[in-house]
Amino acid sequence: MPVCPNCNRQLKKRKSSDGIIDACPSCKGQAVGLGVLRRLNVAPGMITAIWQKVMELDVFGNRQCPHCGKTMSQISKSFDEKMMTLDICKRCQVFWFDPNELEALPIQEILPTSEDDELSEKARLALARLKISERSKQNSDLEEVTRIGSWVDIIFIMIRNFIRSS
Ligand SMILES: [Zn+2]
Ligand SMILES: [Zn+2]
Numbered sequence: 001m002p003v004c005p006n007c008n009r010q011l012k013k014r015k016s017s018d019g020i021i022d023a024c025p026s027c028k029g030q031a032v033g034l035g036v037l038r039r040l041n042v043a044p045g046m047i048t049a050i051w052q053k054v055m056e057l058d059v060f061g062n063r064q065c066p067h068c069g070k071t072m073s074q075i076s077k078s079f080d081e082k083m084m085t086l087d088i089c090k091r092c093q094v095f096w097f098d099p100n101e102l103e104a105l106p107i108q109e110i111l112p113t114s115e116d117d118e119l120s121e122k123a124r125l126a127l128a129r130l131k132i133s134e135r136s137k138q139n140s141d142l143e144e145v146t147r148i149g150s151w152v153d154i155i156f157i158m159i160r161n162f163i164r165s166s
Pocket of ligand 2: 089
């Protein structure tokens with residue numbers, strides 16, 4: 001049974017759709033295999049980059065691998081200007097995450113989604129502005145209204161396609 005490098009307690013297996021994660025019931029640290037980590041929604045290339053750096057470097061930390069008991073490699077990386085030190089066992093291909101470290105990794109799902117929200121928010125605003133100008137011009141200039149009307153249609157189609165493709 002894998003043991004927590006922080007508190008020596010036996011790690012408990014936690015099943016998720018991405019695979020099994022060994023988590024410490026006491027300190028909430030987590031041992032995550034490379035394969036499982038790649039299936040999580042961590043930003044593309046991030047895990048590969050970390051793994052490559054680990055393979056090149058031979059810097060050891062002070063933690064023992066939960067699986068093989070050997071001292072794990074240590075790597076420092078900054079995510080969103082926050083420095084994070086990761087402990088990794090090359091032999092077992094296991095990453096050890098202290099509480100909240102796994103959650104601090106840039107998540108692929110969150111990043112594009114927030115951008116999408118911002119984009120669609122901008123699109124909604126643009127649409128609202130168009131509608132306002134459309135309404136204000138309704139009485140004075142019919143030709144202009146038709147033009148703006150078709151623009152609104154185009155934007156609608158763009159938003160619809162955008163939502164479908166994402
Ligand atoms: Zn622990
Ligand atoms: Zn190991």
